[in-house]
Amino acid sequence: MYPVNPKLTRRRFIKGVIASGAAATSTSIWYAANGAERPPGAVERLIRINVNGQVRSVDVPPQETLASTLRYKLGLTGTKLGCNRGECGACTVLVDDIPSYGCSILTHSVKAMRIETVEGLESANGDLHPVQQAFVEELSPQCGYCTPGQVMAAVGLLRANPNPTREEARQGMAGNICRCGSYDSYLNGVMRAAEIG
Amino acid sequence: MAYMHIGKDFVPPDAPGKVTGRIKYSEDYTREGMVYARLLTSPVPHGRVVNIDASAALAMDGVVGILTADDVYPDGEPQSTGLKILTNEPTLVGEPILAVAAVDEKTAESAMALISLTIERLPFVLDPLDSLREGGADAYTGGNTFVFRQGFAQEKWTSDQITSFQNGREPSAEPQQSWEYGDLEAGFASSDFVYETSFSTAGYPHMSMEPRSAMAYWENGKCYLHGTSQSLTALAEPMANIIGVPLEDFVFINEATGGGFGQRSRAGSIPSMAIPARFSQKINRPVMMRVTREEEFTIGGARQGLQGWIKVGFRSDGSMAAMDMYCVSDSGGKGGGGDANSAAAGVSALYQSEAMRFRNTSIGTNTGHRGAQRGPGENQIMAIVAPIMDKAAEALGLDRLAIRKMNAAQNGDVSGSRSTPFTSAYMPEALEMAAEQFDWEGRKSRSRQANGSKVTGLGIGQGYHNAGRSGMDGIVRMLPNGRLQMHTGVGNLGTYSYASTSRAAAEVLKMSWDDCDIITGRTDRHLAISSPQDGSNSIFTNTRTAYGAAQDMLAKMKEIAAMDLGGAAADYDIDGSRVYQITDNTVGMTYATVAQRALELGGKFTGEAEVPEDLNSLTALSVSRLAGSALMGIYHDPRHAGNPPGFAVAMIEIELDTETGKFDIIELVNIAECGTVVHPQGLKNQLVGGAVWGIGLSVLERHLYDPQNGIPASTGFWQSKIPTYLDTPANIGTGWVDLPDPENPVGARGIGEPSMGSVSAALNAAISDALDGHLFDAAPVTTDMIINHVAGISEEAIPLAQNNFRG
Numbered sequence A: 001m002y003p004v005n006p007k008l009t010r011r012r013f014i015k016g017v018i019a020s021g022a023a024a025t026s027t028s029i030w031y032a033a034n035g036a037e038r039p040p041g042a043v044e045r046l047i048r049i050n051v052n053g054q055v056r057s058v059d060v061p062p063q064e065t066l067a068s069t070l071r072y073k074l075g076l077t078g079t080k081l082g083c084n085r086g087e088c089g090a091c092t093v094l095v096d097d098i099p100s101y102g103c104s105i106l107t108h109s110v111k112a113m114r115i116e117t118v119e120g121l122e123s124a125n126g127d128l129h130p131v132q133q134a135f136v137e138e139l140s141p142q143c144g145y146c147t148p149g150q151v152m153a154a155v156g157l158l159r160a161n162p163n164p165t166r167e168e169a170r171q172g173m174a175g176n177i178c179r180c181g182s183y184d185s186y187l188n189g190v191m192r193a194a195e196i197g
Numbered sequence B: 001m002a003y004m005h006i007g008k009d010f011v012p013p014d015a016p017g018k019v020t021g022r023i024k025y026s027e028d029y030t031r032e033g034m035v036y037a038r039l040l041t042s043p044v045p046h047g048r049v050v051n052i053d054a055s056a057a058l059a060m061d062g063v064v065g066i067l068t069a070d071d072v073y074p075d076g077e078p079q080s081t082g083l084k085i086l087t088n089e090p091t092l093v094g095e096p097i098l099a100v101a102a103v104d105e106k107t108a109e110s111a112m113a114l115i116s117l118t119i120e121r122l123p124f125v126l127d128p129l130d131s132l133r134e135g136g137a138d139a140y141t142g143g144n145t146f147v148f149r150q151g152f153a154q155e156k157w158t159s160d161q162i163t164s165f166q167n168g169r170e171p172s173a174e175p176q177q178s179w180e181y182g183d184l185e186a187g188f189a190s191s192d193f194v195y196e197t198s199f200s201t202a203g204y205p206h207m208s209m210e211p212r213s214a215m216a217y218w219e220n221g222k223c224y225l226h227g228t229s230q231s232l233t234a235l236a237e238p239m240a241n242i243i244g245v246p247l248e249d250f251v252f253i254n255e256a257t258g259g260g261f262g263q264r265s266r267a268g269s270i271p272s273m274a275i276p277a278r279f280s281q282k283i284n285r286p287v288m289m290r291v292t293r294e295e296e297f298t299i300g301g302a303r304q305g306l307q308g309w310i311k312v313g314f315r316s317d318g319s320m321a322a323m324d325m326y327c328v329s330d331s332g333g334k335g336g337g338g339d340a341n342s343a344a345a346g347v348s349a350l351y352q353s354e355a356m357r358f359r360n361t362s363i364g365t366n367t368g369h370r371g372a373q374r375g376p377g378e379n380q381i382m383a384i385v386a387p388i389m390d391k392a393a394e395a396l397g398l399d400r401l402a403i404r405k406m407n408a409a410q411n412g413d414v415s416g417s418r419s420t421p422f423t424s425a426y427m428p429e430a431l432e433m434a435a436e437q438f439d440w441e442g443r444k445s446r447s448r449q450a451n452g453s454k455v456t457g458l459g460i461g462q463g464y465h466n467a468g469r470s471g472m473d474g475i476v477r478m479l480p481n482g483r484l485q486m487h488t489g490v491g492n493l494g495t496y497s498y499a500s501t502s503r504a505a506a507e508v509l510k511m512s513w514d515d516c517d518i519i520t521g522r523t524d525r526h527l528a529i530s531s532p533q534d535g536s537n538s539i540f541t542n543t544r545t546a547y548g549a550a551q552d553m554l555a556k557m558k559e560i561a562a563m564d565l566g567g568a569a570a571d572y573d574i575d576g577s578r579v580y581q582i583t584d585n586t587v588g589m590t591y592a593t594v595a596q597r598a599l600e601l602g603g604k605f606t607g608e609a610e611v612p613e614d615l616n617s618l619t620a621l622s623v624s625r626l627a628g629s630a631l632m633g634i635y636h637d638p639r640h641a642g643n644p645p646g647f648a649v650a651m652i653e654i655e656l657d658t659e660t661g662k663f664d665i666i667e668l669v670n671i672a673e674c675g676t677v678v679h680p681q682g683l684k685n686q687l688v689g690g691a692v693w694g695i696g697l698s699v700l701e702r703h704l705y706d707p708q709n710g711i712p713a714s715t716g717f718w719q720s721k722i723p724t725y726l727d728t729p730a731n732i733g734t735g736w737v738d739l740p741d742p743e744n745p746v747g748a749r750g751i752g753e754p755s756m757g758s759v760s761a762a763l764n765a766a767i768s769d770a771l772d773g774h775l776f777d778a779a780p781v782t783t784d785m786i787i788n789h790v791a792g793i794s795e796e797a798i799p800l801a802q803n804n805f806r807g
């Protein structure tokens, strides 16, 4: 089990959205991604965020979610949107090492934090991260749409608990839905990744 | 038989792309100048669009156009059931009426708020029995049912008939559809135990993880569509027809599909992909249509709910003598679904009843559109029948495993309304294997043992689906560098069957897998047609074509070798990517050399002559475009004989807490009987995935509508309650019988659907066992129903309710 990031609670997210003037519904947040005009006196939109170890400058309206910024501004389409409303975990990224739903975090709220996506896991020479390697060996994915989220949840879990029991892994991964039902294969992958280290 | 590739694990080429996030789904693409379409959907469950005033929206900065049903159906909408691209006659909340495109989605969304839509409300209905009742509302403008080749019709029962059915008695009304075999009356007369009940099973949404977003653009008269599908090529031609573009000018791009469980196999169940295609044609810009989770719920399809009555008779030895089944099927807002018929065929296949009758009436409701969903019908009914088998075993003093063995399908058996013989069947072996792996003998004494409020329940479940088709095509090419290119049209929906079926070609040619390339992902790579990948058929159907195409190539290679090196083709064999003389293996040619010679020879060797005449049109087009490029193996698969079954057996031990109605799964094994195993890891994934789906069907998943306004209440993952890590056991045992089927060249049959029915049936049986054999005659069995039963109060608020909360 890994800790919850106190800075990224659902309450903070909703407060942020309301403060930004957007209604707290999934469709509004989703379509806000492409940017409203900045009214005079509104908050700065050109921000810098640390993604996969690189500081990126990006134009982000205050109501934009991290998943939208990653996918549609930075081209990091490995982060998926399954529901865009905090139900499935397909959008899971690490924020300061903690698995977090990218669809339910405002990009402005993570300006000072380290964001890691599935694209940032491979080593410089292209070797897969142990979790990715284990997921291939166990053939954990089926359709693969939930896989980047499962990978990031597993990476976060193993950083907090490098040698989980299968039951701990099951609890730790529980925020990620797999409609294909590949849970058993993902758990095999997590356990193998813990072995590979 | 010793195989080089069949039965061996391998790394499917798309697996690294899935774990790195590099593989692209339709929504991951962009295109220069792309605009964004948003859908305006029906706010009412049944209505007629009277007027659309979009002038204010179209005047907005950044709005580039509108697409309505009048644009896509200039001659009027088809007067039939089935999903439309866009409609002026919505029959469910959320049905797409029009699309607006703008430079960004927020603008499109804002523009929609300015559209004045006038809709005439029409009466709606959410439960088939409410519509069947005299005076009840009809889901469609022309009636409450659609009769094939006849059109809309109205079907009504008297109130007494409805009430009698709800009270568990045999419906007396004339059914729309029926078949029977054997002497039903004699069967029941000879029975020593007869069980009769009404039952209901719930419909629920597909909820594929990837919403069905699509992006399209036109270039040089060709339409390029980035979409999602279960079968890349089976969907392409009908999709071109829906869009209205000739097949030769249509390119369908679909590298990966984020889950397909029946509703992405055929173009008719996913016509929404035509929206960006038609819109792009109209406004001459690439159009991206992102689909939200709520929209995916509405247009993504749902399982049919069944309201039924069943009567089963057993002889004293446990043999099933007669089975009588009557269903009222929920056809939802757009018609569709043949679940009841499949349910009856499934029961016939699994339990080999000597006499059987099936009757069905399909009635529409203003709820999600229905159609094939993982084991449509078979899986619902197995969960109802499995506890009845246990009831019979108990009444007749038989072991629960023994009564299943007594009725199990074996080689030489037949099933269904036409008494079709199985191509092969090894259900007794599957039962035996499951019993051994689960330790049925060791565990069975734990049945119904209580530990405080917790009671142990054991269940055995069996699953079946017809799992194989034929009549498709195969294309393989050998390049002058000796690489084999396998042009597969099989879609990448998560089963890895696009790769595992291709391995049959590598097997025939005895090629190292490292020297093989799978060509797939977009139709302009010139692919062979595959079957629609529903009905668990991919492995059976498409290994036949891959194998056949490779055999054609093998014959051509031997012919070239004989031509150049002397002797007859029959004097040659292959190994190590070489064709050599059997009598002197130093005389031979490498595959690369053979391929180079083929290019010099042309004609039939390169697909420029003697192409099989009966190729499907998409394959013929691909062959014509590949002709002359390499040595080609081309094959049209003739029809097979018989019914290739997919069978599965599951055994479950649960511990049910009678105070909370909740249970833990202590042990679960799921065993496949699907012929020769082609890809063990892929099969294992189907068995564990099927198990998760089976748990969802039995106890969790549902389709909820607000009865007041017909608004769906289960549009999200959580409300429809698809199973999570915590709803499923941390370990699922799997195994397979692995005996070859004679109608497939590598012995394989399919498994995707039976692997769910087995677990659903076993779980329902285990719950029943934990409650002293009580039958709920319903799925899902909710915790409320369990608690109500334990408390001795009515289990269901409305008997046989559909699209509603249960319990």
Ligand code: FES
Pocket: A080, A081, A082, A083, A084, A085, A086, A087, A088, A089, A090, A091, A092, A101, A102, A103, A104
């Ligand atoms: S997309 Fe973020 S939780 Fe589903």
Ligand code: FES
Pocket: A141, A142, A143, A144, A145, A146, A147, A177, A178, A179, A180, A181, A182, B209, B258, B259, B494
């Ligand atoms: S692999 Fe398909 S949703 Fe998880």
